[in-house]
Amino acid sequence: MHIPLVDLERQYLAHAPELDKAIRDVLQATAFIGGPFVTRFEEEWASYCGAAHAVGTGNGTDALYLALRASGIGPGDEVLTVPNTFIATAEAIELCGAMVRFVDCEPGYHTMDPSLLEAAITPATKALLPVHLYGQPVDMPSLMAVAERYGLTVIEDCAQAHGATIDGRRVGTIGKAGCFSFYPGKNLGAYGDAGALVSDDAGLAGKAAMVRDHGRAKGKKYEHELSGFNFRLDGLQASILLAKLRHLPAWTERRRERVSLYRRLLGSVPDLTLPLERPNALHVYHLLVVEVEKRDVILEQLTAKGIGCGIHYPIPLHLQPAFQHLGYREGDFPVAEATSKHILSLPLFPELEDAEIAYVVDALTAALAGA
Numbered sequence: 001m002h003i004p005l006v007d008l009e010r011q012y013l014a015h016a017p018e019l020d021k022a023i024r025d026v027l028q029a030t031a032f033i034g035g036p037f038v039t040r041f042e043e044e045w046a047s048y049c050g051a052a053h054a055v056g057t058g059n060g061t062d063a064l065y066l067a068l069r070a071s072g073i074g075p076g077d078e079v080l081t082v083p084n085t086f087i088a089t090a091e092a093i094e095l096c097g098a099m100v101r102f103v104d105c106e107p108g109y110h111t112m113d114p115s116l117l118e119a120a121i122t123p124a125t126k127a128l129l130p131v132h133l134y135g136q137p138v139d140m141p142s143l144m145a146v147a148e149r150y151g152l153t154v155i156e157d158c159a160q161a162h163g164a165t166i167d168g169r170r171v172g173t174i175g176k177a178g179c180f181s182f183y184p185g186k187n188l189g190a191y192g193d194a195g196a197l198v199s200d201d202a203g204l205a206g207k208a209a210m211v212r213d214h215g216r217a218k219g220k221k222y223e224h225e226l227s228g229f230n231f232r233l234d235g236l237q238a239s240i241l242l243a244k245l246r247h248l249p250a251w252t253e254r255r256r257e258r259v260s261l262y263r264r265l266l267g268s269v270p271d272l273t274l275p276l277e278r279p280n281a282l283h284v285y286h287l288l289v290v291e292v293e294k295r296d297v298i299l300e301q302l303t304a305k306g307i308g309c310g311i312h313y314p315i316p317l318h319l320q321p322a323f324q325h326l327g328y329r330e331g332d333f334p335v336a337e338a339t340s341k342h343i344l345s346l347p348l349f350p351e352l353e354d355a356e357i358a359y360v361v362d363a364l365t366a367a368l369a370g371a
């Protein structure tokens with residue numbers, strides 16, 4: 001049996017007529033850059049998230065950069081984030097000219113540990129950039145309490161957490177802005193690169209919208225209020241996202257239900273740690289990440305049986321060659337370092353079948369027994 005980590009072909013085949021029409025509609029309307037599909041997607045995405053504004057962007061990295069820049073983050077400022085994330089989180093901080101500082105994550109939850117923030121805050125700290133990793137919301141109530149005490153801006157990296165909630169609020173609407181990636185394999189994925197930020201702050205959203213479009217003054221093609229970029233969402237991606245957004249609630253429910261089946265079958269398997277769920281949160285399981293002692297041996301055996309697994313992420317950012325200039329060393333973030341050696345992402349997507357989950361569970365159980 002071959003079971004991929006993610007299967008976008010099955011998703012396409014299940015909704016092909018609708019998705020083909022979404023593409024044809026844009027071709028017929030010749031609305032490729034800006035236009036009605038982008039505007040409608042921004043309105044619907046803002047409404048889905050429960051935010052006043054959404055700004056479509058070329059990808060999630062653009063959204064992070066724009067949210068930070070539109071919040072006034074720049075040279076001389078420090079931004080606290082986590083070392084266990086995709087590199088884009090930290091790249092966006094450096095793109096603004098600000099300094100990346102890391103804070104370790106909470107054991108079992110893989111998200112920023114709010115109890116470590118006070119020790120990391122300096123007079124230069126201006127913002128926190130927590131990551132709702134794997135679809136698991138950060139402990140935002142504790143984090144926001146620290147942010148308010150120190151007057152820090154909070155920008156949420158929601159690239160992996162479309163529709164996740166904490167205390168009944170969707171992620172991305174708790175801090176000043178939330179940034180989403182619609183990379184194809186994400187819970188809501190485009191057919192290319194795409195992203196968006198959401199915010200209740202009209203000033204932030206307006207500035208981000210301007211910077212993403214060459215600093216254009218609203219409605220003026222060749223008048224530029226500031227020097228910006230081309231970080232736009234395009235019409236084709238917006239139309240595809242609009243079609244797929246209708247299915248997101250059902251896909252999220254199905255992801256959670258698939259994880260419940262994994263949990264039932266894996267519950268009594270020794271030497272395996274399943275992810276924790278916060279009681280006040282809805283985890284949307286972009287990834288199902290388990291922890292095992294001899295991860296590399298297990299991974300090899302699952303791969304040999306045709307099972308697509310992943311490691312998100314094998315090297316914490318403070319140990320990446322790209323961030324050596326920050327001056328961190330091994331041992332600085334023990335939780336992120338230890339978990340990076342044990343984490344294993346198992347196949348998970350809404351169309352995953354019971355028999356496939358059973359096959360993964362059998363293979364994993366056998367690998368653990370022999371490891």
Ligand SMILES: Cc1ncc(COP(=O)(O)O)c(C=O)c1O
Nearest residue numbers: 059060061086088089159181183
């Ligand atoms: C946590 C996180 N942040 C940021 C990004 C960047 O998004 P994009 O690839 O759309 O630029 C990703 C995408 O993989 C991500 O997983």
